[in-house]
Amino acid sequence: MMTRFLTALTALLAVATTAQAQEGETIVFGVVATEQSENVLHLWEPFVEDMSRDTGYNVELRSATDYAGVIEAMRADQVQVAWLTNASGLEASRRANAEVFAKFIYPDGQLGYRSIIIVPNDSPMQNVEDLVVCDGTVNFGLGDPLSTSGTLVPQAYIFADRGIDPQTCFNQVTSASHEQNLMAVANGQLDAATNNTTNIDRLQRARPDVLERVRIIWRSPLIQTDPIMWRTDLSAEAKARIQEFFLTYGWRGDAAQREHEQAVLRELEMGGFLPATNEHFQPIMRLELIRDLAETRSDTRLTEDERAERVAELEAELAELSELERLVAARDLSADIAMARQQMIANPDGPQDQVSTLVSTYLQDSPRPEGRAAQINRRPEASQLSRMLIGLVVGLIVGFAIFLTSKPPKYAPGRMASDRIIDAAIWGGFVGLLVWSFWPAEVFKLPLLAENSDRMGEYV
Numbered sequence: 001m002m003t004r005f006l007t008a009l010t011a012l013l014a015v016a017t018t019a020q021a022q023e024g025e026t027i028v029f030g031v032v033a034t035e036q037s038e039n040v041l042h043l044w045e046p047f048v049e050d051m052s053r054d055t056g057y058n059v060e061l062r063s064a065t066d067y068a069g070v071i072e073a074m075r076a077d078q079v080q081v082a083w084l085t086n087a088s089g090l091e092a093s094r095r096a097n098a099e100v101f102a103k104f105i106y107p108d109g110q111l112g113y114r115s116i117i118i119v120p121n122d123s124p125m126q127n128v129e130d131l132v133v134c135d136g137t138v139n140f141g142l143g144d145p146l147s148t149s150g151t152l153v154p155q156a157y158i159f160a161d162r163g164i165d166p167q168t169c170f171n172q173v174t175s176a177s178h179e180q181n182l183m184a185v186a187n188g189q190l191d192a193a194t195n196n197t198t199n200i201d202r203l204q205r206a207r208p209d210v211l212e213r214v215r216i217i218w219r220s221p222l223i224q225t226d227p228i229m230w231r232t233d234l235s236a237e238a239k240a241r242i243q244e245f246f247l248t249y250g251w252r253g254d255a256a257q258r259e260h261e262q263a264v265l266r267e268l269e270m271g272g273f274l275p276a277t278n279e280h281f282q283p284i285m286r287l288e289l290i291r292d293l294a295e296t297r298s299d300t301r302l303t304e305d306e307r308a309e310r311v312a313e314l315e316a317e318l319a320e321l322s323e324l325e326r327l328v329a330a331r332d333l334s335a336d337i338a339m340a341r342q343q344m345i346a347n348p349d350g351p352q353d354q355v356s357t358l359v360s361t362y363l364q365d366s367p368r369p370e371g372r373a374a375q376i377n378r379r380p381e382a383s384q385l386s387r388m389l390i391g392l393v394v395g396l397i398v399g400f401a402i403f404l405t406s407k408p409p410k411y412a413p414g415r416m417a418s419d420r421i422i423d424a425a426i427w428g429g430f431v432g433l434l435v436w437s438f439w440p441a442e443v444f445k446l447p448l449l450a451e452n453s454d455r456m457g458e459y460v
Contacts, residue, residue, distance in 0.1 A: 026058045027238065030070045030079035032088070033063040033177075046264045050249070055241040065177075067146035071096050074231060081230045081242060088146040089227045090281045090288075100276045101239070102228040102246045107271040114197045115149035115220035117158075118185050121213050123192070128158060128218040131192055134169035141174050141181040141193030142166065148284065149196035150178060153220045156287040160294035179203075186213040196223075198269055227280050228273065246273045282325050289318045333358060395432020399424040 029048055033040040040063055052059040062079060064070045067088035073079040074096035084092055092098040105111055119125050131138065143150015159166055166173050176184070181193035182203065197219075204211055228246060230239065250261040250272045265271060293314045296307060340354035403424035 025238070026060060027055070027081060027242070028060045028062050028073075028079045030062050030064065030073055030082035032067050032070055032084065033065055043267050047249075047268065050261065050264070051242075051245055054245050055238075057238070057241070066144050067091075068144075071146070074098050074229075077231065077233075080234055080238075081228070083226060083228055085146070085148045085226050086224065086281065086284045087148040087152045088144075089229055090284050091146055092229055093278055093281065097232050098229045099232050100227040100229050100278050100280045101243050102273045103276040103280060104225050104228070104268075104270045104273050106225070106269065107266055109271060112222040112224045113149065114222060115153040115157075116195050116197060116200070116216050117154070117192055117218040118182065118195050118214045119192045119217055120185055120188055121215045123215065125192065125217055131217065132158065132162060132164055132169060134164060136169075136171050138170045138191045139172045139174075139189075140166060140170040141176055141184055141190045143175065143178060143181065143194050145175060147178075147194075148223060148226075149220070150181070150194045151175075152284065152287055152291070153223060154194050156291040156294075157220055158218070160291040163294060163298035182210065182214065186210045192217075202269060224280065224283060227276060243275070247275060249273065279324075279328050282321060282328065285321055286318070286325070289314055289321065293318070391432040391435040393432075394435045395428040395430075397428075398431040399428025402427050 029044075029051070031040055031044055041061060044061055048059050048061045051057075062073070064073065067085060070079060070082050070084060071088060071092045074082055074092055082092070082098070089098075089100065093100070106113075117128060117131065119131075125131055131140075142154070145151055155166075158164075159169075174184075174190070178195050178199040181190065182195055182199065184190040185193050200211065200216075230242065234242075250258065250265050252258065252261075262271075293311065296302070296310045296314060299307065302310065336358050337355055340358060343350070344352055344354060403420050406420045406423060
């Protein structure tokens with residue numbers, strides 16, 4: 001009996017000691033100071049204090065002046081949880097043993113923001129085409145190299161798409177934070193720079209006088225909100241506590257607690273958090289591939305064979321990514337439809353078009369996948385020059401054959417050579433033109449008719 005008691009007491013003490021150790025464990029939460037560092041830390045401090053209290057861990061707040069700093073800190077296990085951008089988060093997943101567990105939403109429920117190009121209010125530039133005339137007179141500001149809205153999105157949508165290298169297009173190209181770029185444009189030190197709508201909204205309240213001196217000339221498509229990431233080697237207990245805190249923050253407890261937490265979130269331009277995984281990076285991976293494809297196609301340093309090989313590799317990666325995106329979209333649609341159906345059943349007097357809206361949106365956003373037969377039988381369309389050469393060669397062969405066979409027999413009435421040449425040219429040109437015109441219709445498969453002649457009766 002005493003032995004059992006001592007065993008139970010030992011186990012209880014071990015559990016208590018472990019729990020106490022976990023309570024005293026330090027978790028470092030890293031953020032990127034794209035604005036002045038003290039401003040960023042001030043905004044996050046109330047959130048981190050609540051995180052320490054509710055998770056039981058000693059949560060420390062640490063900021064870095066660029067995204068690479070946070071990534072390196074995560075890689076060295078000096079930061080365990082971090083708020084990153086999409087581009088820098090993707091890099092962290094590749095280099096820093098990190099993964100996504102949540103993403104934030106905006107106070108109005110929006111799930112994204114936009115990259116923008118700003119110019120001084122009195123600038124003659126009215127649109128992005130005015131920006132990329134590439135006359136070497138513009139001083140341009142990009143964001144941090146690992147910034148989604150400051151670098152990756154403009155590179156993919158503006159420069160790579162047009163085969164433009166900013167370093168050769170502009171007089172000077174600098175890299176800085178969003179706030180520094182905004183101030184440089186407002187003060188006339190830069191002619192144009194990248195930024196994002198979130199930063200503009202924040203400064204609309206803090207520095208409206210500065211915003212009066214700038215103007216937006218370009219907006220990107222919607223970019224999804226930034227991820228919250230942790231190191232994959234965090235304990236299961238730590239992950240459970242941290243994820244519960246993020247996903248419930250602002251939407252738990254009594255009215256006073258919810259009001260306090262939602263006020264903290266509003267200062268951070270957030271409305272709460274949703275669960276997420278590394279699938280969150282698929283749109284950013286697509287942007288990377290589109291950018292790399294455009295750069296590869298315009299890279300004069302590559303030979304034709306090297307370019308073709310690299311393009312084929314990138315297109316294969318893009319096709320594989322598209323299939324993954326389709327699977328994720330179908331899975332998410334299933335969950336959304338199930339929820340919409342439940343709402344329609346629970347509220348028969350409410351809107352009854354949720355399912356139709358979800359399906360139509362899905363079909364618009366997700367191109368119909370090609371069948372396997374189409375993938376197998378597809379042949380890349382020949383270029384105009386290749387088609388012309390093939391038609392010319394076929395026409396010459398046909399013309400030469402007609403010229404030879406049109407020679408009259410030995411004792412038959414003679415024909416002038418010029419008449420025979422004209423006939424050969426007409427028929428050879430006609431056949432060559434047919435080949436050139438119908439090549440996209442896969443004329444090269446014509447011999448298959450002879451190979452399958454025994455089955456042609458099926459189609460009569």
